[in-house]
Amino acid sequence: MAVKPHLYLVDGSAYIFRAYHRLPPLTDPEGTPVGAVYGYTTMLWKLADDLDKADGPTHLAVILDKGSYSFRNDIYPEYKANRPPPPEDLRPQFPLIRDATRAFSLPCIEEEGLEADDLIASYARAAQSQGWNVTIVSSDKDLMQLVGEVDGARIDMLDTMKSQRIYREEVEEKFGVPPELVGDVLALMGDSVDNIPGIYGIGPKTASKLISEHGSLTAALDAAPEMKKSKLQERLLEGRDMAELSRVLVTLKEDCELPEPLDDFKLEGVPPEPLAAFLAKHGFTSLLKRLGAGAGSPSRATNLNPAKQETASAPASDGGNRQPLPEMPTVDRSAYECVQEIARLEHWIARAQAARLVAVDTETSSLDAIRAELVGVSLAIGPNDACYIPLGHGGSDMFSDKPQQIDKAAALAALKPLLESDAVLKVFHNGKYDLNVLARQGIMVSPIDDTMVISFDLDAGRGLDGIGGGHGMDELAERHLGHTCIAFKDVCGTGKKAIPFGEVPLGKATEYAAEDADVTWRLHALLKPRLSEEGGTRIYERVDRPLVPVVAQMERHGIHVNRPHLAKLSEEFAKETARLEGEIHQLAGEPFTVGSPKQLGDILFDKLGYKGGRKGKSGQYSTDQAILERLSGEGAVIADKVLEWRQLAKLKSTYTDALQEAINPETNRVHTSYSLVGAQTGRLSSTDPNLQNIPIRTEIGRQIREAFVAEPGNVLLAADYSQIELRLAAHMADVPSLKAAFAAGEDIHARTAMEMFGTVDRDTRGRAKTINFAILYGISRWGLAGRLGVTPEEAQAMIDTYFQRFPGIQHYIHSTLESVRERGYSETLFGRKTWFPRINSKNPNERAGSERAAINAPIQGTSADIIKRAMARMVPALEQAGLGHVRMLLQVHDELVFELPEGDVPAASPVIERIMAEAARPAVELSVPLGVEIGTGASWGAAH
DNA sequence: CGGATCACG
DNA sequence: GACGTACGTGATCCGA
CATH class of the missing domain: 1.20.1060.10 (Taq DNA Polymerase; Chain T, domain 4)
Structure with a gap:
């Protein structure tokens, strides 16, 4: 029986823009940027892989835009006129898209004067009229007009990034109207990306409501005079012409001449060449390997790129929930051992050595790691395979007996080789704390993993309403293991009745402490693999993991x-x-x-x-x-x-x-305590006391900074990144004039003032500065108006001017939001994710708040990544320069504070400057320099 | 314990 | 149809 033909039409041009923004800036061996091409290649691979699956493609073609002029420009010259030019590192990838398509031996269709959308519409209708099914591989909302069924021949869409099929129901869900009326809705609401005017003040919600109520655009416009007096009525009456023009612009041309006949799109399989040559040329080695394994065509392998698939399909709202692994037994506290003899301890240590991985937890007398006394250590080698080694129990008053326990010094001496062994990975939950406790006992633990940091790198921001967003052990045990840990307060009590852990009877202490190590082991087993599956390895291994011992050391320095x-x-x-x-x-x-x-x-x-x-x-x-x-x-x-x-x-x-x-x-x-998981964007936070908000902005406040001083003979050195977030914005949004200004070392706010107002004085520079920051934080006309003391209309005019002068910014905001809406998270240049579960909320306030946060997160987060990399490299770099005694004390988001002998300033300054300025490399090559300013003085105040 | 306020980047 | 609008933090105080 002949299979019903199924034509796949790939909207190549739209895909590449989305791929560009969701993939890291990869380059091939020759240095050509290929991030978007890589995404495109994996997408084609997946499609080709579905070749003989049910409902898979029998015919396939890629449709591309050619040139930038279409018949729509004749009707409306401003059509797509506000589109900024594509980013510099995307431009060279356009021709490679054609190469990639040819490498798969697939037809590639483009036609001067026709947009890809029109060609897609025409091919789709032609195929449908022959009784074929059609799938449009795109998520373009204009194309949603086509979805539907005629005489049993169906047109649907496939959003490969979300692995989502779009049928009539999905279109109705999105627009509130069936596909036939989508064009009417689009005509009312307009589209800022294509510069389709629509009617000012009417957004998707209102447009959809009007169309579904009146049944069509014309009916809605005709009904306007009879509507009750309102802003909306006024807008409809005034905007009629614009809406009608927009209706024409959003109408797809469905009767284009077809450059190639449908039958030529028959998909026969993908020959190994020239695909292999293409993959090799651009260094897509993992795909090349799979090609080899799959005997000549894209194989059955479904794990082409597990990281992308996982993240694309994980809904933003699932809070990272997982079922416990079936092979992991439930927690059984009766299985834990209390280790009270040195022989038993040696037995545990030998087993841990053999296992090469051990979860470790310390129990202490205080939450402050720098003051805490070590009370005991617990180890876990597998689920339920855990022990507690009491070392400082009892004896806090003369009446209580000390229970039997191993001599503390002897036990630590026995543990030290294990904890310092390169061959054994020590897993902690919030290892910074334990590292500090143990460092004060002369044990420098390494190497380590930290399940709290891993959880943060996977799931930052995933909680809803403060539920499920934390990374504490009890919360993670609940969420990932379905296990309720013994609460600390049930062991030690609260308030005045609280007792120190050292006074807890050993039986209870063992259950509590060993459970913590057990749970840490289990969380590690569960979470660590997710890093590579979900693209978290880069940020964890290259940024956050190396930082743990460094920050611990800073805390100890004080x-x-x-x-x-x-x-x-x-x-x-x-x-x-x-x-x-x-x-x-x-x-x-x-x-x-x-x-x-x-x-x-x-x-x-x-x-x-x-x-x-x-x-x-x-x-x-x-x-x-x-x-x-x-x-x-x-x-x-x-x-x-x-x-x-x-x-x-x-x-x-x-x-x-x-x-x-x-x-x-x-x-x-x-000694402050830094939290590595405190800020959703990846910044550190500082508590007890917070040393990241010491006054500086007012003269009287600044006196407090004078109280932070160096020891005699030493000075404090403060090294600041100058305008790092604006620099990153200039790079990430690809704004040539801002980049040029930074390259030339200009005053960036003055430059902005000149671009915006044509003149620089105190007033315009101040306003430009406000606007620059407003951009970083996700602007609104009302917010800016409030700050500048102008009307929202005037503020809007300034925003328009800003976008006009710095066109990449608008594009950055748009594409960032689009990507966050689709994937549920934002991403920094180094791959740090921040989740925004409220980004598609129905509550406009909530949604708008998420949008502003989502615009800011990649910038603030990239800045955090960069200074973290600098911190991790600083310690070895100073050591190598013979400056091992230079102490890094504080981090304040874009500033590092050091203490060093005054005579070492000339030697240390260039090292510090270089490490900070080069911190993005080689992972990311910024198109702006990172400026670093250094000052020294007897006090922190004087160092500025 | 939540809200208001204000210190920082 | 109105609402309220800059991002990210932490500490302190008041008052229910």
């Missing part, structure tokens, strides 16, 4: 603070706040708690009758800085006083008081 200086500031601030409080009470006419925004709001807006009080959700007046500054501008002295009071109260409580308390009495230094 930084010296000048306590008397802080005490003096505290005292000054106390006096000043007391004085201000008196004045404020006087102005208010009654005493009240100045620090209570609620009371302050009532005083200002109810009692004193100042205008413009805004109440938020909580029914409370807002009294934040912006409001108080406005009142102050209107002459309210009390607002001035409150602002001053707040600044001083903040500085005192958060900094000058708290920092003194944070001084470790043993080291006499302040």
